[in-house]
Amino acid sequence: MTGLRLLALLILVLLPLTDASASSQPSPKKKLGEIQKQIREETQKVREAARQERSVMAQMDEIDRDLNEKEKELFSIRRRMEESRREYNRLKQEQSGFERKLSEQKKLLSARLRSIYKSNRQGAAQAFFSAPHVQAGMRRLNYLARIADQDRQSIVTYQTMLSRLVVKSEEIEAKRRDLQVLEADVEKAKGAVAGERTRKNALLAQIRKEKKIGEEVILGLREAAQRLKTLMTELPKKRELQPHRGSGFAREKGRLPWPARGKVVGPFGPYKDPELGATFTRNGVEIESTAGTEIKSVHEGVVIFADWFKGFGNLIVLSHGDHYYSLYARLAEIMTAVGQRVSRGHPIGRSGEGGSPRGSLFYFEIRDRTEPLDPLQWLKKTR
Structure with missing residues (x-):
């Protein structure tokens, strides 16, 4: 729960980097x-x-x-x-x-x-x-x-x-x-x-x-x-780090490529924490994948954060212009750097073991400014 609240703060801090104008x-x-x-x-x-x-x-x-x-x-x-x-x-x-x-x-x-x-x-x-x-x-x-x-x-x-x-x-x-x-x-x-x-x-x-x-x-x-x-x-x-306006991210709803092959094991929205017994809200999705799988950008953009973040491990945040962002967390390896412009499908990191009994998991979000969006409504339906 602490990690989710701190992640929201990170987004709050990073937003001016890309859409201050x-x-x-x-x-x-x-x-x-x-x-x-x-x-x-x-x-x-x-x-x-x-x-x-x-x-x-x-x-x-x-x-x-x-x-x-x-x-x-x-x-x-x-x-x-x-x-x-x-x-x-x-x-x-x-x-x-x-x-x-x-x-x-x-x-x-x-x-x-x-x-x-x-x-x-x-x-x-x-x-x-x-x-x-x-x-x-x-x-x-x-x-x-x-x-x-x-x-x-x-x-x-x-x-x-x-x-x-x-x-x-x-x-x-x-x-x-x-x-x-x-x-x-x-x-x-x-x-x-x-x-x-x-x-x-x-x-x-x-x-x-x-x-x-x-x-x-x-x-x-x-x-x-x-x-x-x-x-x-x-x-x-x-x-100079701001992506070009009109990147067309909004038009790609339902057509974005998946960041990696895998099964969604943690869906978007409310869920009950098994340890605390309380209900929380997941702002993204958890995807199960094979350890070492390349994690790729779902759309062209610029890297505005690429570092360790408490509660989420290695985290990458991409700005796609027009106040849209994608987040990739719990990565074993970061393969990009702040300021780098990436294209659609560009490898930016790798998944790891994750220490989960379900296998290797990584976390993925899409946001409109500070509002989290359900990634499953933006990613391609056919997999």
């Missing part, structure tokens, strides 16, 4: 004013892109803060989950201990009861009456009663503590489950924030790309303005 042609001073206006417009675009860049950067700073908060929240939740896990395991171990003691106490009480039962059903009475005197019998009865009561009390105590441990363990397990749900929610929120950061990164990259393009266009405009200022002083010396 035409009454309908804008003066170099007017063209300089147009370029300066474009510089102001592009500068405003770059400033807006810079403002958007600062805005997105501020948003990304907030996103980073949010992500940091989410990370701290997750760390706290995981720490609490680990503490709950340790407490849960401790209570489980304590619960297992009480269960063992309860089981042992039950076994002890069961054995004691079986022993009393086996002695005889009147074991307590026999223990009383077999004593040497009443006081000793009472002590024996009290002793047996205390033992049984202690056994029962131990069982009740163990059962109570075990019940409490079970309740506490259930509470901790419920809390751990709640923390797991909270952790999942925070992870989801973190993922959403990270996704927003990815989208903002993509937006920032696009803004910076547009900003860079704008800066390149501004640079090209300033260079064009400087070249035009120089041209305004050199224009009188260039009169």
